[in-house]
Amino acid sequence: MLSERRLQVLRAIVQDYVGTEEPVGSKALTERHNLGVSPATVRNDMAALEDEGFIAQPHTSAGRIPTDKGYRLFVDKLAGVKPMTPPERRAIQNFLDGAVDLDDVVARTVRLLAQLTRQVAVVQYPSLTRSTVRHVELLSLAPARVMLVLITDTGRVEQRMVDCPAPFGEGSLADLRARLNSRVAGRRFSDVPPLVEDLPEAFDLEDRGTVSAVLSTLLETLVEENEERLMIGGTANLTRFGHDFPLTIRPVLEALEEQVVLLKLLGEAGDSGMTVRIGHENAYEGLNSTSVVSVGYGSGGEAVAKLGVVGPTRMDYPGTMGAVRAVARYVGQILAES
Amino acid sequence: MLSERRLQVLRAIVQDYVGTEEPVGSKALTERHNLGVSPATVRNDMAALEDEGFIAQPHTSAGRIPTDKGYRLFVDKLAGVKPMTPPERRAIQNFLDGAVDLDDVVARTVRLLAQLTRQVAVVQYPSLTRSTVRHVELLSLAPARVMLVLITDTGRVEQRMVDCPAPFGEGSLADLRARLNSRVAGRRFSDVPPLVEDLPEAFDLEDRGTVSAVLSTLLETLVEENEERLMIGGTANLTRFGHDFPLTIRPVLEALEEQVVLLKLLGEAGDSGMTVRIGHENAYEGLNSTSVVSVGYGSGGEAVAKLGVVGPTRMDYPGTMGAVRAVARYVGQILAES
DNA sequence: GCCTGGCACTCTGCGCTGGTGAGTGCCAAC
DNA sequence: GTTGGCACTCACCAGCGCAGAGTGCCAGGC
Numbered sequence: 035m036l037s038e039r040r041l042q043v044l045r046a047i048v049q050d051y052v053g054t055e056e057p058v059g060s061k062a063l064t065e066r067h068n069l070g071v072s073p074a075t076v077r078n079d080m081a082a083l084e085d086e087g088f089i090a091q092p093h094t095s096a097g098r099i100p101t102d103k104g105y106r107l108f109v110d111k112l113a114g115v116k117p118m119t120p121p122e123r124r125a126i127q128n129f130l131d132g133a134v135d136l137d138d139v140v141a142r143t144v145r146l147l148a149q150l151t152r153q154v155a156v157v158q159y160p161s162l163t164r165s166t167v168r169h170v171e172l173l174s175l176a177p178a179r180v181m182l183v184l185i186t187d188t189g190r191v192e193q194r195m196v197d198c199p200a201p202f203g204e205g206s207l208a209d210l211r212a213r214l215n216s217r218v219a220g221r222r223f224s225d226v227p228p229l230v231e232d233l234p235e236a237f238d239l240e241d242r243g244t245v246s247a248v249l250s251t252l253l254e255t256l257v258e259e260n261e262e263r264l265m266i267g268g269t270a271n272l273t274r275f276g277h278d279f280p281l282t283i284r285p286v287l288e289a290l291e292e293q294v295v296l297l298k299l300l301g302e303a304g305d306s307g308m309t310v311r312i313g314h315e316n317a318y319e320g321l322n323s324t325s326v327v328s329v330g331y332g333s334g335g336e337a338v339a340k341l342g343v344v345g346p347t348r349m350d351y352p353g354t355m356g357a358v359r360a361v362a363r364y365v366g367q368i369l370a371e372s
Numbered sequence: 373m374l375s376e377r378r379l380q381v382l383r384a385i386v387q388d389y390v391g392t393e394e395p396v397g398s399k400a401l402t403e404r405h406n407l408g409v410s411p412a413t414v415r416n417d418m419a420a421l422e423d424e425g426f427i428a429q430p431h432t433s434a435g436r437i438p439t440d441k442g443y444r445l446f447v448d449k450l451a452g453v454k455p456m457t458p459p460e461r462r463a464i465q466n467f468l469d470g471a472v473d474l475d476d477v478v479a480r481t482v483r484l485l486a487q488l489t490r491q492v493a494v495v496q497y498p499s500l501t502r503s504t505v506r507h508v509e510l511l512s513l514a515p516a517r518v519m520l521v522l523i524t525d526t527g528r529v530e531q532r533m534v535d536c537p538a539p540f541g542e543g544s545l546a547d548l549r550a551r552l553n554s555r556v557a558g559r560r561f562s563d564v565p566p567l568v569e570d571l572p573e574a575f576d577l578e579d580r581g582t583v584s585a586v587l588s589t590l591l592e593t594l595v596e597e598n599e600e601r602l603m604i605g606g607t608a609n610l611t612r613f614g615h616d617f618p619l620t621i622r623p624v625l626e627a628l629e630e631q632v633v634l635l636k637l638l639g640e641a642g643d644s645g646m647t648v649r650i651g652h653e654n655a656y657e658g659l660n661s662t663s664v665v666s667v668g669y670g671s672g673g674e675a676v677a678k679l680g681v682v683g684p685t686r687m688d689y690p691g692t693m694g695a696v697r698a699v700a701r702y703v704g705q706i707l708a709e710s
Numbered sequence: 711g712c713c714t715g716g717c718a719c720t721c722t723g724c725g726c727t728g729g730t731g732a733g734t735g736c737c738a739a740c
Numbered sequence: 741g742t743t744g745g746c747a748c749t750c751a752c753c754a755g756c757g758c759a760g761a762g763t764g765c766c767a768g769g770c
Binding site for chain 2: 135137168169171173175181183185191193194263267268269270272273283284287288290291
């Protein structure tokens with residue numbers, strides 16, 4: 035078990051290293067933080083912290099830098115979440131309030147998060163699977179061709195073409211539209227399938243094929259998880275990474291282009307509360323020298339999607355976590371209003 | 373006027389420099405291209421080319437590298453467009469054929485272009501202003517709240533909320549929907565305004581306010597140019613830029629995040645045929661050391677949007693132009709089919 | 711008049727060297 | 741458990757010299 039002072043030393047090391055980006059030595063530590071002990075004592079503590087794996091030296095006789103394990107301890111035990119200041123809160127709200135539609139909300143959120151944290155921001159579109167249906171619209175584009183438009187409570191619109199096995203009259207279409215909406219409007223996606231199962235039976239034999247086709251397209255759309263889109267911003271902040279960064283930045287940019295990787299990353303994060311993944315805790319290799327701070331957000335009490343930030347393991351965790359949490363909250367509010 | 377051989381020398385310099393990324397000297401040139409003259413002669417030619425501003429030396433007594441002006445001459449006079457090979461064509465077609473909707477088409481196009489050129493790809497969504505209306509749908513979400521959904525011939529869907537000044541019945545809504553569609557379906561966006569001008573007059577006095585509100589929202593959507601979205605991909609290729617690249621890459625990433633800048637960039641390019649903007653020819657300062665190759669694409673004979681590639685001025689112009697042209701063609705075909 | 715070989719010159723890049731300074735580990739004393 | 745002292749270890753930097761590539765110019769040849 036580490037003594038209280040050793041934890042303070044670790045905290046000081048993390049703070050200084052995050053600030054200066056340079057290995058921090060015992061003397062500098064005692065000068066900048068009044069620990070009440072001499073450099074020699076700090077040296078002993080550092081040696082102990084190194085033995086435990088919380089800090090490391092890049093080279094013999096250089097200062098210490100925190101390891102992933104050290105950051106983990108820092109985040110779990112030593113650092114709080116720094117709340118946003120009132121002016122910051124106002125700025126967030128003002129910025130998000132100007133959004134005109136869902137795309138705009140997401141776009142603004144990404145920008146905001148990237149600016150606040152000066153890192154790469156990732157925002158997932160509100161996920162379909164947890165949303166509810168606001169309206170289903172059917173349009174006849176050709177005698178045997180129907181367009182299905184699904185509108186969700188989060189303002190998202192999905193459209194699909196349906197090829198009908200047989201011509202489908204306007205009357206039948208209106209009928210289907212009405213029945214469909216009376217059954218599914220306001221329902222959660224996951225509840226829809228059993229509700230429409232027996233719908234084809236209400237139609238004439240000749241129309242049943244088409245009704246089935248429409249329904250199966252609808253269900254497909256509902257469960258289609260790979261349609262979970264996301265938006266990324268602030269990649270220019272990657273250039274602040276460090277001096278060595280061709281090697282560092284490349285895999286990160288590649289990871290960011292792979293939506294699959296990112297979705298997985300966000301998906302792995304816990305459903306409730308904020309998740310911080312540090313360095314090698316990230317399954318994806320390219321992100322081994324980055325940390326990911328993510329949190330769910332949603333219109334009601336429940337999270338419908340996630341957003342977060344990708345930055346170097348050497349980041350200002352309290353500040354980043356504060357910004358992420360605040361933005362998630364305000365986005366949730368905005369979604370609830372619209 | 374430059375002699376034929378001097379042009380050949382310039383071409384050789386560009387080709388070698390693009391290949392090796394290093395300043396090219398007279399001796400290396402004569403060894404790699406059989407110009408039929410000695411290095412000394414080439415040196416004279418190089419001196420002349422330098423006087424004219426087509427090439428430059430990074431330092432005294434280093435080889436030469438092409439200037440923007442040199443690349444311009446190369447692109448205009450010396451280089452053709454390298455056609456894709458049949459297997460490449462097949463690969464392009466196969467890859468694009470798998471797309472399921474417009475988003476997917478654009479996403480796949482970006483990926484494809486980035487892979488083919490190994491550079492940053494930019495694809496603009498088919499522009500609304502040049503498209504035609506396929507269908508306008510109106511949904512009553514609440515007594516005084518209508519959702520307007522606009523479906524275009526390129527498969528794009530736009531939705532807007534309309535707050536009605538007075539409650540609007542289902543009957544009136546259906547009436548408006550029918551009248552609206554009979555007038556504007558199949559029309560180009562630019563033709564729509566005069567066609568709907570007198571529509572409110574066909575309605576009861578109490579409904580006219582709502583009809584006007586719906587119409588003005590529709591017209592807004594049609595002309596709203598800032599809604600021109602685009603998709604970017606292949607940013608990881610920026611890391612291949614050069615050795616000095618923190619300085620180079622940063623402004624490029626920033627430019628890529630500014631959709632406004634990019635849209636302007638694509639907008640400035642000529643409407644027909646391929647446009648190549650080299651280095652300082654780009655108005656935006658951050659892109660002064662990059663070249664932009666862009667071309668319009670469209671479902672019919674007419675271009676509805678543009679796509680292109682952003683890369684270092686030191687790029688393989690014939691190959692890049694070939695890839696951009698080929699991709700634009702196939703995307704056009706795909707859009708025409710759907 | 712154009713091309714060519716030769717020559718002196720100019721730089722960049724690289725490896726080597728030595729000095730400086732920050733930081734450490736250890737030890738004996740408090 | 742804490743402290744001051746001390747010897748030691750590296751990374752970093754500046755200076756040096758050398759090799760190599762490339763140039764410009766000039767005089768001679770076709």
